Amino acid sequence: MSATVQDLAAPVPAEAEVAPPRRPGTFARLMREPVAAIAFVLTMVIIVSAVLAPWLAPTDFFHNDLAQAMAVPGTEGLPLGADAQGRDMVTRLLYGMRMTLMMAVAAVALGGVLGAMVGFAAAFYRRADAALMRVMDVMLSFPAILFGLALAAIFGPGLLAVVLATAVATVPLMARIVRGAALGVMAQDYIEAARSTGMSDARIIWRHVAPNCLSSIFVFTTLRFGQVILLGSALSFLGLGAQPPTAELGAMASEGRNFLFFAPHIAIIPSLAIFAIVLVFNLLGDALRDALDPKLRV
Amino acid sequence: MNETPLLEAVDVAKHYPVKKGLIIARKVGAVRAVDGVSFALKRGETLALVGESGCGKSTTARLVMRLIEPSSGKIIFKGEDVTEVGGAKLRALRRNLQIVFQDPYASLNPRLTVADAIAEPMAVHGIGDAASRRERVQELLRLTGLRPFHANRYPHEFSGGQRQRIGIARALAVEPEVVVCDEPVSALDVSIQAQVVNLLGDLQQRLGLSYLFIAHDLAVVKHVADRVAVMYLGRIVEVAPKHELFSNPRHPYTRALLAAIPRPDPSRRGSVRPLGGDLPSPLAVPPGCRFHTRCPVAQPKCKELDPPLREIAPGHTAACHFAEDLPRFNAEAGEGVAPVAARRLAAYAAARAARAKPVVMA
Numbered sequence: 033m034s035a036t037v038q039d040l041a042a043p044v045p046a047e048a049e050v051a052p053p054r055r056p057g058t059f060a061r062l063m064r065e066p067v068a069a070i071a072f073v074l075t076m077v078i079i080v081s082a083v084l085a086p087w088l089a090p091t092d093f094f095h096n097d098l099a100q101a102m103a104v105p106g107t108e109g110l111p112l113g114a115d116a117q118g119r120d121m122v123t124r125l126l127y128g129m130r131m132t133l134m135m136a137v138a139a140v141a142l143g144g145v146l147g148a149m150v151g152f153a154a155a156f157y158r159r160a161d162a163a164l165m166r167v168m169d170v171m172l173s174f175p176a177i178l179f180g181l182a183l184a185a186i187f188g189p190g191l192l193a194v195v196l197a198t199a200v201a202t203v204p205l206m207a208r209i210v211r212g213a214a215l216g217v218m219a220q221d222y223i224e225a226a227r228s229t230g231m232s233d234a235r236i237i238w239r240h241v242a243p244n245c246l247s248s249i250f251v252f253t254t255l256r257f258g259q260v261i262l263l264g265s266a267l268s269f270l271g272l273g274a275q276p277p278t279a280e281l282g283a284m285a286s287e288g289r290n291f292l293f294f295a296p297h298i299a300i301i302p303s304l305a306i307f308a309i310v311l312v313f314n315l316l317g318d319a320l321r322d323a324l325d326p327k328l329r330v
Numbered sequence: 331m332n333e334t335p336l337l338e339a340v341d342v343a344k345h346y347p348v349k350k351g352l353i354i355a356r357k358v359g360a361v362r363a364v365d366g367v368s369f370a371l372k373r374g375e376t377l378a379l380v381g382e383s384g385c386g387k388s389t390t391a392r393l394v395m396r397l398i399e400p401s402s403g404k405i406i407f408k409g410e411d412v413t414e415v416g417g418a419k420l421r422a423l424r425r426n427l428q429i430v431f432q433d434p435y436a437s438l439n440p441r442l443t444v445a446d447a448i449a450e451p452m453a454v455h456g457i458g459d460a461a462s463r464r465e466r467v468q469e470l471l472r473l474t475g476l477r478p479f480h481a482n483r484y485p486h487e488f489s490g491g492q493r494q495r496i497g498i499a500r501a502l503a504v505e506p507e508v509v510v511c512d513e514p515v516s517a518l519d520v521s522i523q524a525q526v527v528n529l530l531g532d533l534q535q536r537l538g539l540s541y542l543f544i545a546h547d548l549a550v551v552k553h554v555a556d557r558v559a560v561m562y563l564g565r566i567v568e569v570a571p572k573h574e575l576f577s578n579p580r581h582p583y584t585r586a587l588l589a590a591i592p593r594p595d596p597s598r599r600g601s602v603r604p605l606g607g608d609l610p611s612p613l614a615v616p617p618g619c620r621f622h623t624r625c626p627v628a629q630p631k632c633k634e635l636d637p638p639l640r641e642i643a644p645g646h647t648a649a650c651h652f653a654e655d656l657p658r659f660n661a662e663a664g665e666g667v668a669p670v671a672a673r674r675l676a677a678y679a680a681a682r683a684a685r686a687k688p689v690v691m692a
């Protein structure tokens with residue numbers, strides 16, 4: 033026993049006063065992971081080529097040459113071939129990515145922000161919880177396709193209907209996920225500490241609840257991004273979405289379906305593009321979630 | 331002696347209704363988590379609130395901080411009733427009442443750096459500009475025995491004791507007058523406990539803080555407290571100055587608590603009779619004295635009459651019909667604080683004094 037007492041009484045050796053070097057920032061840690069670095073570069077390539085489509089495209093958007101209809105990839109001057117109307121697939125692909133990305137980003141952003149707000153409100157104001165979540169359940173019970181049909185009937189078929197339908201379909205999913213994550217965070221002592229300093233509810237949500245729900249939000253957003261592209265493609269496929277001659281990857285794939293036996297590349301190329309975009313965004317989302325988590329900082 | 335207390339609770343209660351029924355909820359009972367607690371905290375003193383788990387200590391702390399709303403009773407701060415204030419007045423109250431939590435791992439937001447966490451309360455109350463807040467963070471880090479470069483780190487990079495220091499620094503950032511310590515050392519290793527307890531003592535001396543100190547470790551309480559209030563099942567059963575309470579407890583529950591302190595002394599085996607039974611459910615509080623179900627000296631009267639908290643000596647109140655009739659408390663038989671625990675704290679204090687320069691400077 034006396035040994036213990038003496039240990040405690042021993043003077044504490046002075047710690048080094050030198051501060052350790054600064055840890056790498058979020059971006060540096062993101063680029064250190066090979067998969068993340070590749071995903072980041074590919075995402076940038078996709079976004080830049082979508083944004084610069086009018087300048088990058090080898091031909092004018094409306095240019096077609098029926099003599100080249102259904103030309104296979106590798107034909108002279110047409111590296112990805114041409115579609116049924118003889119339009120260059122490279123041009124179609126660039127414009128299609130542009131439209132698809134815009135649609136998916138708009139839908140996920142709109143639906144995600146609204147859903148997150150509902151989710152935080154439900155977790156934070158427990159009185160409103162039941163009412164809000166029942167409304168979300170009602171929304172959840174409508175298939176997105178049905179929403180799309182209704183909206184197409186109101187606004188006429190087009191990308192606006194697709195964006196609104198997929199955004200509305202995203203709201204209840206996001207709300208559920210955010211509510212669950214936020215409830216877990218709300219039970220932590222640091223929320224009580226925040227309350228005891230007298231800060232506003234909005235500040236507590238923004239500074240203390242939301243950042244700690246970030247990993248769930250990130251995972252869901254990147255997952256949903258892929259789903260929204262597919263959903264938008266499905267709506268376009270049904271003729272509710274992008275109308276010809278608008279190039280949209282889903283619509284292009286559905287057009288190509290008619291020629292699947294004669295010119296499979298017309299359907300396969302946009303499908304592969306959808307696949308690549310969804311995969312790359314998911315990889316980047318996962319990596320970004322890890323890079324943003326201070327606990328995983330080494 | 332007659333100065334107004336800094337913080338006062340008058341008959342504060344928190345009852346949680348228990349509801350049944352799917353569509354029309356009927357109230358079928360109430361969990362009486364805190365059931366009429368009164369105490370007064372004087373400026374510069376440490377009032378310890380002790381009791382077994384589930385007796386309502388933490389609920390009481392949150393009630394006086396207005397983190398939960400009391401069902402009845404009054405909370406008085408500096409002579410002013412603050413039970414129902416809101417808005418700007420509540421914010422002002424929040425500035426004067428801060429809390430240090432039990433679990434240093436749950437009480438810090440993992441996404442905020444230490445500097446952000448400590449500076450935030452200041453920002454909320456509009457104290458200083460960004461630069462002066464940064465300076466104050468450094469000052470608080472020094473004050474709590476942390477290093478300046480710790481400011482840019484995240485909570486997970488610290489040990490439990492260091493995190494508790496961060497929690498203390500955050501509580502002190504807005505210069506509160508009262509700090510509620512909700513079992514601030516219960517989650518810490520024994521050697522770290524001593525450091526944090528002594529840090530709290532240093533800060534009290536330097537800054538003139540008043541502590542409402544919630545604990546169940548009586549050795550720690552004996553070290554830090556000026557007065558001790560013992561809680562049982564949502565009520566305070568005895569309040570007395572520390573030495574009085576430890577040497578002459580006048581409530582059978584207090585005696586049982588003191589006797590239950592473990593002591594590594596094999597010769598004492600069998601000489602301590604622990605209380606039988608469990609804490610009764612706060613859903614069904616026993617009639618009469620709420621301790622009579624477990625009390626070794628219970629009489630028929632105790633089952634019918636609820637004893638009020640009454641003064642049996644100056645500054646010493648107890649809620650027992652037979653407070654004066656209890657036999658002398660035998661501290662010799664080891665019914666005081668374990669000598670080992672006391673020595674542990676004393677040794678640390680001595681070591682601190684022996685180190686030529688003070689540990690921390692303001």
